[in-house]
Amino acid sequence: MDEDVRKTVRGIALLNASEHDGRTRNDAVISKVIGAMPELRARIKEIIPLISEVVGDVNAIPLDKQKSELESSFPELLTAKPRQDRKGLPMLEGAEHGKVVTRFPPEPNGYPHIGHAKAAIIDEEYARMYGGRLIFRFDDTNPENERLEYYAAIKVGLDWLGVRYDAVKNTSDDMELIYKKAEELILAGHAYVCTCSKESISKNRREMIECKCRAGDLDQNTKRWHKMFEKFKPGEAIVRYRGDMHSDNTVMRDPTLMRIIDEQHPLHKDRYRVWPNYDFAVAIEDSMDGVTHAFRTKEYELRNEIYYEILDKLGMRKPRVLEFSRLEFEGMPVSKRVLKPLVQEGRVSGYDDPRLPTLEALKRRGIVPEAIRKFVLSLSFTKSDTLAPFEKLESFNRKIIDSTSPRLFISVEPAKLIVKNNTMKEVEVQNHPQTDLGSRRIQLDGSFYISGMDARSLNEGDEVRLLELYNVRITKKGTPMEAEITGMDFKSEIPKIQWVPAQNAVKIEVLVPKILFVGDQFNENSLEVQEAFTEPHYLELNVGTEIQFIRYGYCRKDSASQAIYTHK
Ligand SMILES: [Zn+2]
Structure with a gap:
């Protein structure tokens, strides 16, 4: 592999030098190497020393020698056509x-x-x-x-x-x-x-x-x-x-x-x-x-x-001069005439407010640059100004972040559940079902928060599995709700719900950005704030980490007490 890289770098350095009176530069070669082998982008730090070395070698040879090596060893570069x-x-x-x-x-x-x-x-x-x-x-x-x-x-x-x-x-x-x-x-x-x-x-x-x-x-x-x-x-x-x-x-x-x-x-x-x-x-x-x-x-x-x-x-x-269509999302105007007053009047929190189409806002919301690039290149190169669906950007983003986003439990609109006969003190849970992102230990004492929606749908006598733990039967619907363990075996027919240990639950707010404008009207309900509890492990993650809250959606950690909803 690295011999291939070295060979590619040498060819590019020779070509560039021969086009510039026998001298090439690191930066010129780096961009062309990445252009030719985009997969090296992630290893850029590693290959820079290699590039400097090759550039030094090539600059040390006279122009006519550069040209002859180019012709004998890299003839394809001299007739290179842009990739279709x-x-x-x-x-x-x-x-x-x-x-x-x-x-x-x-x-x-x-x-x-x-x-x-x-x-x-x-x-x-x-x-x-x-x-x-x-x-x-x-x-x-x-x-x-x-x-x-x-x-x-x-x-x-x-x-x-x-x-x-x-x-x-x-x-x-x-x-x-x-x-x-x-x-x-x-x-x-x-x-x-x-x-x-x-x-x-x-x-x-x-x-x-x-x-x-x-x-x-x-x-x-x-x-x-x-x-x-x-x-x-x-x-x-x-x-x-x-x-x-x-x-x-x-x-x-x-x-x-x-x-x-x-x-x-x-x-x-x-x-x-x-x-x-x-x-x-x-x-x-x-x-x-x-x-x-x-x-x-x-x-x-x-x-x-x-x-x-x-x-x-x-x-x-x-x-x-060539034209392409303007890119704008429905209900998310990019015009300064529209955005500036929103910021000045405090209707959004700033240019990084997650409802906005600014790069800072997209970043804060959890959209990654690779997703934006893939999305832009996926739009057909037409001149018609159609509004692009934000969901399409989300789907590119989801594919990219899924394998690196730790899974965590969350309970939104928390409701308390006491499992009367719990004897487990701790459980170890994998942070990702496929990727090795390590695991976390969760302390247990039988009291949990589950999501309000799940709590409302459960009735006395219902059996449900607390994910990663055990099956329980609801014995009392109320506040708190009560339940008893019925077994450990995985049963496909019963619902599975996520939970948060009540004793050291971390309280967070999740900001859920909604469409900013409906027609020409500012949507007063464009930012929903959801109260939630999550696991203590949340506090150990860096700000900026993308998390998949199980049965809820992807969110980006914005601070110790706030997360921003990215997408489903
Ligand atoms: Zn005049």
Whole structure:
């Protein structure tokens, strides 16, 4: 096995070195090795030293020797074709192996959510599928909305998802370049500075009317452009692209390229006040960054025309823009306009409230990153905006967590049960029926809590098995309920119920997230809190442990006194 790994690593290092003047780097090789052998992801720590060693060896050989070894020992790498449709993703048009560059360009204006996860995973999967690169770029050119905490939160979210990128950058670091490009458009007459009011600009756009500024000469535009950096106030002047005021595509009716925003930028403070809008910044950045395939959600489709035109007019290389559908769950909106007020008004506890579709919330709820990746890749790559069923994500999650989740007893709405003739002092119970997760000892004194639902369904004379213990017959229905042991033998025909030892039961609350919105209405009952008792072993588990409470469901331990319901 390890010889295979070494051979794969050597081939990849040689290929990469031969494509980069004879030098390769650990990080470049690591991502390609994982791309080629994804099963190594879990052993990454172990293989890094091996990779460093091989990279050192390869860098020590001259370029022509690298090439000849590549040809003689790894001919398949030189003709490598992307694996067909690796995980349900369609092949990319115009994609050449080793030359695909994708980018994930979030704006740091909020917490990352399931929609970001979809974009980042698709961007990454395509980069890996073609042995290419993924650029992680903060599109941070609207200081009004951007905060340092969001840069950090997005990065944390991406790391949690296991998305690995080959480079990270900020659009705001390219402001000088963006100014140069804006000037180029102005000088060539493809853009002009408009000083009309916001209201008249919108009205003119609707009515397809050209304003006076559009006819202004170069001298006027240049003067106004310079004034945007000092004299004009925000809203007094914008740079507009000279599009077509009669276009059916309203985006093309002289869209804004640059505007004035007098806000402190999280990274650059007050160094800049003239900022590009989305269309302008994204086109220039994608082109400059060498992006070959730029993915975005379908809602941007009408903006493709301006994207390509800007690059055309600037004589810049044009990436291919591709669309995918937005990912959102029913009743779980991702829009900041909806989420922000919920947090501010205290209707949810924060951005990690388990009812929300943010990555922090999904994590806290017990959804694991591998499940999100599988789920995203399982969605057909269509452009139609359909709401994805949350149950589908749950079923991927269940399959992944089942074998590692210890089983524990819980009694919800606890009801007391006294077994009169109990003589057992202790029982040892396996933590998982198949996986070896160890066992636990539970102290007994004959008094138990069972779930309220079970208690209600039992009547005097009924026989029931207390799981892992013995069979009992109910002798008195009441509070507490009483019972007597009838035997130890497993009987398939009687009901089996879970229990918690009353003497050292641990009281917890289980938060059960429900659908957040019904239609447009906030669901006031979206968070159910269930009182429960569980076994003392709960206290020994780490916060964050996923537990399967028998006959109840999977829950994630959130604290010593609180668990969050993940799913059935
Ligand atoms: Zn105007």
